[in-house]
Amino acid sequence: MDHAYFDEQHYVPAIHDTLNTGFPQNYEHPPLGKYIMVLGSLIFGDNVFGWRVMSCVFGALTVLGFWFLFSEILNENRWRWFGVILLLSSNWLLVFSRMAMLEIFHLAPTVWASFYFVRWIKNQSVQKNLWLTFAFLGVAVAIKWQAAFALFIVGLFVLIFSTRPFLFRALQILKGSAAVFAIYTFTYIAQFFSGLPGFAFKDWPGLQFAMWQTHTIARAQNSAYVHWSEWPFYFQKFSLNLQSPAEFVTPTVLAQNILYQLVGYLSFAFIVYISAKRRDRVWLYLAAVTSFYYLIWAIIPRSNLYLYYFFLTAVFLAVFTAKSCELIFSKYSVLQKNRAMIILSLIFIATGIYYYPILTSVKMSAETFNALY
Numbered sequence: 001m002d003h004a005y006f007d008e009q010h011y012v013p014a015i016h017d018t019l020n021t022g023f024p025q026n027y028e029h030p031p032l033g034k035y036i037m038v039l040g041s042l043i044f045g046d047n048v049f050g051w052r053v054m055s056c057v058f059g060a061l062t063v064l065g066f067w068f069l070f071s072e073i074l075n076e077n078r079w080r081w082f083g084v085i086l087l088l089s090s091n092w093l094l095v096f097s098r099m100a101m102l103e104i105f106h107l108a109p110t111v112w113a114s115f116y117f118v119r120w121i122k123n124q125s126v127q128k129n130l131w132l133t134f135a136f137l138g139v140a141v142a143i144k145w146q147a148a149f150a151l152f153i154v155g156l157f158v159l160i161f162s163t164r165p166f167l168f169r170a171l172q173i174l175k176g177s178a179a180v181f182a183i184y185t186f187t188y189i190a191q192f193f194s195g196l197p198g199f200a201f202k203d204w205p206g207l208q209f210a211m212w213q214t215h216t217i218a219r220a221q222n223s224a225y226v227h228w229s230e231w232p233f234y235f236q237k238f239s240l241n242l243q244s245p246a247e248f249v250t251p252t253v254l255a256q257n258i259l260y261q262l263v264g265y266l267s268f269a270f271i272v273y274i275s276a277k278r279r280d281r282v283w284l285y286l287a288a289v290t291s292f293y294y295l296i297w298a299i300i301p302r303s304n305l306y307l308y309y310f311f312l313t314a315v316f317l318a319v320f321t322a323k324s325c326e327l328i329f330s331k332y333s334v335l336q337k338n339r340a341m342i343i344l345s346l347i348f349i350a351t352g353i354y355y356y357p358i359l360t361s362v363k364m365s366a367e368t369f370n371a372l373y
Contacts, residue, residue: 008100012051015041015100021194027210032142032187033102051100058108059097063087065111066318072118073282073319074326078341083322085345089352090260092314102144103311109140110147110312114289117154121281124163134176138183145211146312149296151180153288161281229298232265259351264317267324274327283323290316 014024014034019041024034036058041050066087070080087093096104113136120129133154140147155173162169188207191199199207268290275283294313325344329337 008051011037011100011102015046015051019046021196027207027214029102029144029211030142030184030187031191032139033105033144035187036105036143037100052098055099055101055104056097058104059093062093062097062104062108062111065108065115069111069115069118069319070322072115072122073286074322076326076337078337079322079326082325082341082345083318086260086318086321086348087315089348090257090314090318091352092308092311096308096311103308106140106144106147107312107315109136109143110150112136113140113147113150113154114286117157117285118282121157121161121285130158130172130176131179134179135183138180141180142184142187146293146296149292150289151177153285153292157281157285157288232261257348257352260317260321260348261314264314264321267320268317270324271320286316286319290320 010028011034015037018024018034018038024031024038036054037051040052040054040057041047044050044053063084067080067084070083074080074083093104096107113133116129116132116136120126120133123129134151137147137151137154141151155177158173158176159169162172164172185204188204191207192201192204268287271283272287274280275287290313293316294310297309325340329340332340
């Protein structure tokens, strides 16, 4: 890919704005994710590699975060490795780790926040884990507003399940929310001191309203558009073919591994049923975050939804599949477990390769794509 691709056309100009003026003049999302992209351009130059290199870095940080999360919620090392293989077989993680878009920047701190919050649920005496949860959520909110919903879930669980007195719990939530707000606001500091009209501190509420308007008025229906209720059963392979068909890896942001999705749904239902019976707070939290990131799109008054808006929900399905396999094979011998893990891994890898957009059934011409904007 030697030029801005898909939604990169929104973020590459933001990178140029930042390099020229010190901050991105882009209302669509908070500025932190664009600053992260700019860091890559400052190190490697204003070119395609510079735009995308930080996505690769955050993709690695995401996998590392999931590994630590798997270490907290899975008992056997083999199933932790299986969880990582599942993540890579879904295609979503690979795709967003090679594009200059915000999804991977948003996912990484969300995963790390979940890791630290799981640790807090398991041992509430270590308050550091709760404050690290709020810190990572602050970073995530400063990249995309979606993370505010994870903050809501964390606050709700603290309020309900904390062993401390009610007033102490309420103060924890208020302090944590204030920390998130402080981190979020701090990312605008370059704009506040720029001296440009419309970007002073007094204009900050107006900037937030403009961002909200940008999301609610966007209208561009195409093959990538899907209603929130349709997404779980939307398995059409999709690629944006803007370059030579001879290119070995056709870029895309919309490939889904059908096996990964279907097994993920079944595993999610299985784990939710078991955790509800056992009142397992860790898995109830993970289920709440995963489902809430899906259901918010039934609430948010956005005119159009693209498949990749469900990125976080899709990625977190790997957590439930890995745990389901660990439970199902718990009474088998070590050799049988190893064989099962290897066979399942190969199956998911094979389907992941098939549904990766080297093989695609729907293509969009450059003319059609440009007409959308």
